[in-house]
Amino acid sequence: MRLGRNLLAAVAALGLMAAGEPPEAERMVPGGRAGWVADPASGCWLWAGGIEPGATDIAADWNGKCPEGPAEGPGRAVVTWRSRGEVRRMDYLGDIVHGKNDGRGKLVITEGDLVVSEEEGQFQDDRLVDGRMALPRLGLEFEGKLRAGHPQGPGRLTVRGRVFQGEWANGCLQQGDGWVAFTRPVESCAGQDT
Numbered sequence: 001m002r003l004g005r006n007l008l009a010a011v012a013a014l015g016l017m018a019a020g021e022p023p024e025a026e027r028m029v030p031g032g033r034a035g036w037v038a039d040p041a042s043g044c045w046l047w048a049g050g051i052e053p054g055a056t057d058i059a060a061d062w063n064g065k066c067p068e069g070p071a072e073g074p075g076r077a078v079v080t081w082r083s084r085g086e087v088r089r090m091d092y093l094g095d096i097v098h099g100k101n102d103g104r105g106k107l108v109i110t111e112g113d114l115v116v117s118e119e120e121g122q123f124q125d126d127r128l129v130d131g132r133m134a135l136p137r138l139g140l141e142f143e144g145k146l147r148a149g150h151p152q153g154p155g156r157l158t159v160r161g162r163v164f165q166g167e168w169a170n171g172c173l174q175q176g177d178g179w180v181a182f183t184r185p186v187e188s189c190a191g192q193d194t
Contacts, residue, residue, distance in 0.1 A: 022069060030055040030081070034126075036070075036099065037079055045070045047100040047126055048079045048090065055081040055088075070099030077101075086112050100126035142182055144168065150183045157182050 022036035022045045029035065034049025037060040044066030051058065057080070064075025071077060077092045094105020101107060101123040109116045114137065121131015127149055134141040144155020150171035151157070157164045157173070157180065164180045166173050172189035173180045179189035 020069065028058070030058065042066065043069075045099050046077050046079060046096075047098075049126075051079075051081055051088075052083055055083045057082040064096065066099075071096045072098070088112075094123065102126070140182070 027035045028048045030051045031053025036045040037048045039060040044062040046060045061078040062071045079090045092107045095103025106120040118134045119128040132143045139160040141158045145153040151168035171183040
C-alpha cells in the first residue's frame, strides 16, 4: 500500500514539473529582451523583463503548476537578481497564464528593503491594464486604465498630494493649455499623435 501511495505522489509531482529548459532564443537578457527565467527547483518558467544591464544571479521561484514549462494558474512568482551590489526582487501574487501575469494580481518590485513600485489590479499579457500603480519614492500614484504601460482612458494621478484627473491618452492628460504626462516626457504630448 505504501508503494502505491509513493508512486501516486511521484506521478503527481511529475505533473507539476516543467518540460525542460526554455528555448535559448526566448530567455530573458538583462538590459535587452524580456523572456523566460527558469525556476531551478521545479523547472517552471516565468516571464521577466525590465532587468537592467549587468544584472547577475538571476533566479526564479514559482509555487504553482507548470504542465508544459511556463507557469500556469494562481500562485506566487518571484524573480530575484543582483545589481550594483544590491538584491532586487519582483514579487507577483495572482493569476498567471503561459508564464505571464494575467488576471487579478499584485506586483511589488523592491531594491533591498525599499519598495520601488507596486501594481495591483487586472493584468493582461504581463502588463497592468486596470488598477493602481504606485512609485512610493517619487510620491506618485496612478489609478485607472492603462494600455501598453501608459495611462489610457479615465484615470487619476496623484503627485505628492496634488491630483490630476480626467481622460488620458497614451500617458498624457490635457489640463487647460498645458499637459500632464505620466510614463512619458511631457514634451511628447503637445501636438503629437498620442
